[in-house]
Amino acid sequence: MIETVPSMKKITSIKLILNYLKLIRSLLIPTLALIFLNETSTNDIWHLLWTAYPFIVIFLFLLVFLKWFTYRYGYDDRAFYIHSGVFTKNKQVIPFNRVQNIQRKRTILHKLSRKTQIVFSTAAVTDEDLVFEMLSLQEANLLEDLVFSKKTPVAPLDDNSKDTISMHQRDQKIHYQVTIPDLLKASFASVKFLTVVPTFAVGIIIKDKDAFHFVKKTVSLELILSHLWIDAFVLIGILLISFLLSICYTFSKYWNYTLSSDDLKIYIKRGLFNETRLSIQKSRVQAFNIKQGLFKQLLGLVEVELVTSSSYEDDDDISTLYPFLPKKIAFQIITELLPEYQVDLKPRKLERRVLWLKLCRPSIIWIISSIVIFIWIPTFWWISLILFILIETIRYVDFQNSHFSIHDELIQMQSGGFVSKMLISKRKNIIEAKVRTSPIQRKFKASTIYVSNRANPVKVTSVFDMPLAYSAEFYRWYKKRGESIQVE
Amino acid sequence: MEGWIEQPKTKLPEKAKMAWRISNIISNIIIFAILLTLYFVAEHFNWWHWLQWLLLILVIIEIIYALWDVTLSPYLTQKYWRYDIDEEFIKIKNGKLFKVNELIPMTKVQSVLLEQGPILRRFGLYNIEVHTMGSMHEIPGIPEDLAYILRDQIAIFAKIKEVSE
Numbered sequence: 001m002i003e004t005v006p007s008m009k010k011i012t013s014i015k016l017i018l019n020y021l022k023l024i025r026s027l028l029i030p031t032l033a034l035i036f037l038n039e040t041s042t043n044d045i046w047h048l049l050w051t052a053y054p055f056i057v058i059f060l061f062l063l064v065f066l067k068w069f070t071y072r073y074g075y076d077d078r079a080f081y082i083h084s085g086v087f088t089k090n091k092q093v094i095p096f097n098r099v100q101n102i103q104r105k106r107t108i109l110h111k112l113s114r115k116t117q118i119v120f121s122t123a124a125v126t127d128e129d130l131v132f133e134m135l136s137l138q139e140a141n142l143l144e145d146l147v148f149s150k151k152t153p154v155a156p157l158d159d160n161s162k163d164t165i166s167m168h169q170r171d172q173k174i175h176y177q178v179t180i181p182d183l184l185k186a187s188f189a190s191v192k193f194l195t196v197v198p199t200f201a202v203g204i205i206i207k208d209k210d211a212f213h214f215v216k217k218t219v220s221l222e223l224i225l226s227h228l229w230i231d232a233f234v235l236i237g238i239l240l241i242s243f244l245l246s247i248c249y250t251f252s253k254y255w256n257y258t259l260s261s262d263d264l265k266i267y268i269k270r271g272l273f274n275e276t277r278l279s280i281q282k283s284r285v286q287a288f289n290i291k292q293g294l295f296k297q298l299l300g301l302v303e304v305e306l307v308t309s310s311s312y313e314d315d316d317d318i319s320t321l322y323p324f325l326p327k328k329i330a331f332q333i334i335t336e337l338l339p340e341y342q343v344d345l346k347p348r349k350l351e352r353r354v355l356w357l358k359l360c361r362p363s364i365i366w367i368i369s370s371i372v373i374f375i376w377i378p379t380f381w382w383i384s385l386i387l388f389i390l391i392e393t394i395r396y397v398d399f400q401n402s403h404f405s406i407h408d409e410l411i412q413m414q415s416g417g418f419v420s421k422m423l424i425s426k427r428k429n430i431i432e433a434k435v436r437t438s439p440i441q442r443k444f445k446a447s448t449i450y451v452s453n454r455a456n457p458v459k460v461t462s463v464f465d466m467p468l469a470y471s472a473e474f475y476r477w478y479k480k481r482g483e484s485i486q487v488e
Numbered sequence: 489m490e491g492w493i494e495q496p497k498t499k500l501p502e503k504a505k506m507a508w509r510i511s512n513i514i515s516n517i518i519i520f521a522i523l524l525t526l527y528f529v530a531e532h533f534n535w536w537h538w539l540q541w542l543l544l545i546l547v548i549i550e551i552i553y554a555l556w557d558v559t560l561s562p563y564l565t566q567k568y569w570r571y572d573i574d575e576e577f578i579k580i581k582n583g584k585l586f587k588v589n590e591l592i593p594m595t596k597v598q599s600v601l602l603e604q605g606p607i608l609r610r611f612g613l614y615n616i617e618v619h620t621m622g623s624m625h626e627i628p629g630i631p632e633d634l635a636y637i638l639r640d641q642i643a644i645f646a647k648i649k650e651v652s653e
Contacts, residue, residue, distance in 0.1 A: 436587065439585055471493070487650055
């Protein structure tokens with residue numbers, strides 16, 4: 001095929017400046033090290049390094065410039081074209097239909113220069129994500145329309161398809177918009193109580209030992225009281241500070257959080273200082289993953305994650321819907337976004353006999369830690385007891401959380417004690433199914449099921465100790481997968 | 489799982505057992521030799537005491553494991569392995585203690601290849617490796633002519649692609 005390459009463009013010079021800043025930052029430590037070490041050593045090798053260093057620096061500066069100078073990008077109505085490389089030339093073609101989702105991020109710098117970072121994330125392991133660090137808003141919008149319009153099922157004439165795109169955008173429906181009370185609630189839920197309380201408890205124990213010695217010497221009620229006062233004061237102080245920190249964090253991350261969609265795409269927008277935006281095609285959603293930590297289980301809040309095969313993972317967990325949604329609203333939103341997905345509110349629980357299987361299964365962690373405790377620190381035998389109770393409690397919670405449901409094309413399964421995880425997927429989006437039994441499970445007529453979804457890496461969800469009857473049903477259901485797929 | 493889940497039917501050939509046995513004997517002899525050498529070296533050069541103990545324990549574990557690996561394991565593997573290949577799925581059932589039933593849709597198969605080591609060659613056997621997006625599945629010890637037929641069959645079935653998103 002002869003490439004008819006469209007006009008290729010250079011990236012903005014701001015990017016060059018940024019690259020230089022990065023280079024300088026990474027050179028800072030070696031340079032300082034060299035300056036300081038040079039004074040102390042008179043070695044020949046050091047001398048050589050010292051004279052060579054300026055040349056290395058000059059070379060690096062030149063390389064950064066050449067890299068920027070030789071980088072060209074272009075696009076037509078089908079694909080992106082990237083030309084790069086200083087010594088070896090690279091030509092890359094990324095067809096639009098490989099793009100899984102589009103992510104934007106705007107830092108303050110971007111906002112000042114009316115630009116945006118935009119990432120076209122691809123699915124394949126071999127393909128690289130296409131990252132534009134600095135693109136004008138105008139161009140970013142243009143590219144986004146171009147990429148997604150290509151993927152609409154009916155794309156007759158160019159002008160027409162552009163019209164439909166703008167029409168879709170007019171049809172955008174907002175599903176959830178965060179309010180300030182919501183944010184406060186979220187800050188409260190994200191306070192790391194589990195880290196605050198134990199640190200403080202340890203603090204009190206250590207302090208109290210001092211206090212006891214003190215009290216033995218001078219038995220004064222006032223002193224004890226004053227100690228308690230201080231302790232309470234410190235506790236409240238720590239809680240207040242961690243609450244404030246979590247407010248700052250939550251507000252800056254989820255400020256102006258908006259979840260919306262039109263009939264083709266889902267949009268997520270959020271952020272105070274760093275504004276991020278995700279657009280993803282509805283047909284690319286492989287499954288929903290609904291997570292609840294222990295604390296969220298108590299508060300009835302859930303975190304909904306879109307399972308997609310996008311490979312680009314910034315440090316922001318952008319493909320999670322707002323992580324502090326009340327359960328009911330979250331389920332509603334799922335159906336609103338993709339009407340084929342409906343959460344079964346009365347799924348089947350595991351049978352009682354399975355609870356005994358779960359509780360009686362020997363825990364390797366407990367056995368090993370108990371052996372360690374009894375051999376080396378037998379005075380702390382109670383730790384073993386606490387650990388045992390903890391493990392059994394988690395198992396009980398896991399039993400309560402575990403459920404399973406199949407209706408028509410949908411499967412819904414949940415398990416997990418500390419963190420409960422629920423998966424809702426369509427049969428056609430499951431790429432592999434597995435049922436496994438251990439000798440003990442066979443005694444209890446139980447089994448474990450594994451469901452694989454297309455993601456990056458492949459996402460495997462399992463439910464332990466499912467009654468065999470359910471697993472068999474699941475197996476038969478998956479075997480009829482042919483009914484729900486269309487082949488080319 | 490029998491009685492609950494419909495099992496695939498095709499068994500692996502009897503002679504696969506012998507091939508696995510021989511290859512397991514060889515690999516266990518190698519491991520055994522390495523461990524034993526290490527143990528004597530450790531004793532001779534007076535390495536840490538605990539290391540000598542550790543090596544001794546490893547040697548004992550290896551002996552027990554080798555017994556299982558050479559006698560019972562190939563027998564049970566052959567006894568319980570079942571597979572079926574049709575135009576929709578690769579169905580695999582295997583496992584000795586932990587039993588696994590797997591369904592791999594043909595449309596998700598990305599590549600299939602035959603693999604043969606020196607011992608399998610002696611027996612005229614092949615392993616069929618099926619690669620999907622996230623995992624690899626192996627059907628071991630298939631006679632040569634059947635292996636080629638199955639490989640081509642899987643390749644043809646796998647060519648059919650779903651209307652993708």
